Amino acid sequence: MDAQNTKNLILAMVLSFLVLFGWTLLFPPPEISDQPGITENEPLDSLEKSDQDKLIPSVSESAVATLTASRVGINTKRLSGSIWLKGGRIDDLQLNDYKTSLMDEALEVTLLQKDYLIHYGWQDNSKITEKLDLPGPNTIWKLVSGTELTERTPIKLKWDNGKGLAFERVIEIDKNYMFKITQTVINSSNNSYQLQPYGVIQRNGRPDTIGFFILHEGVVEMSDKTLNEITYKKMTKEGILSSNKTEWAGFTDKYWMTTLIAEPGKFFNSKKEFNSDQNRYLIEMKLGTQEINPNSRGSITTFLFAGAKEVSTIKYYEKNLEIYNFIDSVDWGWFFFLTKPIFNLLEIFNNYIGNMGWSIILLTLFMKTLLLPLAYKSFVSMSKLKKLQPEMEKIKERAGDDRVKLQQEMMNLYKTQKVNPAAGCLPILLQIPIFFSLYKVLFVTIEMRHAPFIGWIKDLSAPDPTSFLNLFGLLPYSTPGPESIFGIISIGVYPILMGVTMWMQQKLNPTPTDKTQAMIFAWMPWIFMFMLGQFSSGLVIYWVANNTIQFIQQYLIMTSQGVRPDVFGNILDSIRSIKPDKDK
Numbered sequence: 185m186d187a188q189n190t191k192n193l194i195l196a197m198v199l200s201f202l203v204l205f206g207w208t209l210l211f212p213p214p215e216i217s218d219q220p221g222i223t224e225n226e227p228l229d230s231l232e233k234s235d236q237d238k239l240i241p242s243v244s245e246s247a248v249a250t251l252t253a254s255r256v257g258i259n260t261k262r263l264s265g266s267i268w269l270k271g272g273r274i275d276d277l278q279l280n281d282y283k284t285s286l287m288d289e290a291l292e293v294t295l296l297q298k299d300y301l302i303h304y305g306w307q308d309n310s311k312i313t314e315k316l317d318l319p320g321p322n323t324i325w326k327l328v329s330g331t332e333l334t335e336r337t338p339i340k341l342k343w344d345n346g347k348g349l350a351f352e353r354v355i356e357i358d359k360n361y362m363f364k365i366t367q368t369v370i371n372s373s374n375n376s377y378q379l380q381p382y383g384v385i386q387r388n389g390r391p392d393t394i395g396f397f398i399l400h401e402g403v404v405e406m407s408d409k410t411l412n413e414i415t416y417k418k419m420t421k422e423g424i425l426s427s428n429k430t431e432w433a434g435f436t437d438k439y440w441m442t443t444l445i446a447e448p449g450k451f452f453n454s455k456k457e458f459n460s461d462q463n464r465y466l467i468e469m470k471l472g473t474q475e476i477n478p479n480s481r482g483s484i485t486t487f488l489f490a491g492a493k494e495v496s497t498i499k500y501y502e503k504n505l506e507i508y509n510f511i512d513s514v515d516w517g518w519f520f521f522l523t524k525p526i527f528n529l530l531e532i533f534n535n536y537i538g539n540m541g542w543s544i545i546l547l548t549l550f551m552k553t554l555l556l557p558l559a560y561k562s563f564v565s566m567s568k569l570k571k572l573q574p575e576m577e578k579i580k581e582r583a584g585d586d587r588v589k590l591q592q593e594m595m596n597l598y599k600t601q602k603v604n605p606a607a608g609c610l611p612i613l614l615q616i617p618i619f620f621s622l623y624k625v626l627f628v629t630i631e632m633r634h635a636p637f638i639g640w641i642k643d644l645s646a647p648d649p650t651s652f653l654n655l656f657g658l659l660p661y662s663t664p665g666p667e668s669i670f671g672i673i674s675i676g677v678y679p680i681l682m683g684v685t686m687w688m689q690q691k692l693n694p695t696p697t698d699k700t701q702a703m704i705f706a707w708m709p710w711i712f713m714f715m716l717g718q719f720s721s722g723l724v725i726y727w728v729a730n731n732t733i734q735f736i737q738q739y740l741i742m743t744s745q746g747v748r749p750d751v752f753g754n755i756l757d758s759i760r761s762i763k764p765d766k767d768k
């Protein structure tokens with residue numbers, strides 16, 4: 185590789201890196217609440233107010249008991265809410281362990297509400313002309329067992345159609361986020377029926393989404409051993425999408441998820457539908473049709489996950505309920521072969537340290553140790569370049585303004601001394617996918633949400649809250665946030681440390697002889713400082729730790745090669761290299 189190609193390689197690498205981060209900077213994810221989207225739409229049954237009044241009587245002394253009985257409470261350590269006996273709908277669910285913000289008065293995250301709910305029922309597939317009365321989303325069920333749903337006390341609902349068919353529904357819940365739904369039909373008539381059980385997750389209106397290309401929001405399902413991710417936009421465009429041999433399917437937000445799950449070893453047909461007239465998104469689980477003979481019964485058990493996408497909890501369900509690749513409900517992205525092990529390492533470190541910030545630093549040390557052999561070769565090459573600096577200066581003097589001659593002699597020098605000037609690029613190129621993978625992990629995993637480090641860092645998934653614009657809180661006025669166009673210049677302590685450590689790291693190396701390259705490298709630390717200023721503080725902490733460790737590694741390796749880096753001399757050289765020529 186000649187000098188010109190080397191220059192082009194380095195320049196292209198730097199510019200590509202800048203373009204990638206520039207795109208993220210120009211099109212950042214909008215600031216939204218952690219709450220699932222809530223829109224004001226008509227309720228599930230599209231009832232007129234007069235019809236609703238018939239089901240919910242006006243509150244009076246005699247009606248209080250009836251009104252209270254219309255809902256059954258959900259009360260576990262991690263969940264609270266209620267089930268509406270109308271349809272047996274699970275339409276009220278809060279996550280007790282998660283707040284909407286770090287404010288003391290913040291409320292628990294609400295996952296399910298009137299516009300986001302789950303209901304179950306039966307469909308008639310019998311070959312008879314008589315219309316069969318079956319329980320659906322508007323059926324009023326009777327509570328026959330249990331007073332509230334807890335980890336230890338399931339509830340049983342019952343409804344009789346008055347024509348020989350009775351239906352029971354037993355709802356159980358574990359200590360985390362998994363509901364177990366057992367539906368039973370009891371046939372005391374003289375007829376046989378073919379009945380098909382179903383479950384539906386429904387979202388009325390398109391929920392608020394982050395709309396960031398790095399994150400999938402919408403439908404996520406595992407069908408025929410294949411992961412399918414369907415956006416709301418695609419659902420709106422296609423109308424109806426169907427899959428066979430589905431093991432699980434649901435709606436996923438950034439941190440929360442609702443998922444319909446079959447029993448181990450069983451499958452269902454899934455339908456994803458957008459109803460444009462009613463502005464509704466549906467995921468329907470249809471199980472196999474059952475032949476219910478006279479004086480017999482049939483039942484089916486399914487599961488419902490409704491909660492936070494905690495990786496350890498999802499892994500537990502994947503193993504114990506034999507849910508195929510349930511871990512892929514977390515959006516690991518294209519670099520899953522990096523994001524998964526990176527998160528696993530962070531989780532292992534955090535289990536010992538108990539602090540995700542220090543775990544990120546330990547992960548950085550681990551990765552730098554793993555890549556040390558490559559870094560060693562790179563830094564040895566840089567040391568040889570440093571030793572050749574006097575000879576390179578002589579070549580520059582002999583060549584004068586003849587750039588072709590300069591490049592030819594430089595190339596001959598590299599060949600003679602067996603030095604590859606591009607060797608320093610390899611650690612950087614390897615570092616880029618690791619950096620983006622860590623960015624992905626920090627962005628999508630709930631374990632980083634509201635995870636503190638030390639001092640003022642209370643949330644590793646959020647930007648550094650300090651700003652030099654108000655002297656890091658010493659001046660009594662607020663600064664523009666990430667949502668402001670001026671937020672780019674409102675950078676905190678860790679972004680500044682990142683810029684400084686990146687700049688210091690550069691000064692271990694000789695200043696590029698080409699003025700264009702020298703100028704790019706001179707400005708790069710400060711451009712990155714502002715570009716990454718509004719990224720998650722966990723990512724910036726990683727970058728600071730990475731720069732610091734690499735500085736130490738490079739200094740020690742170069743010193744071992746007989747080259748003691750002249751940091752201050754390189755600083756002066758970099759200043760001289762970006763000055764314009766006097767004759768221009």
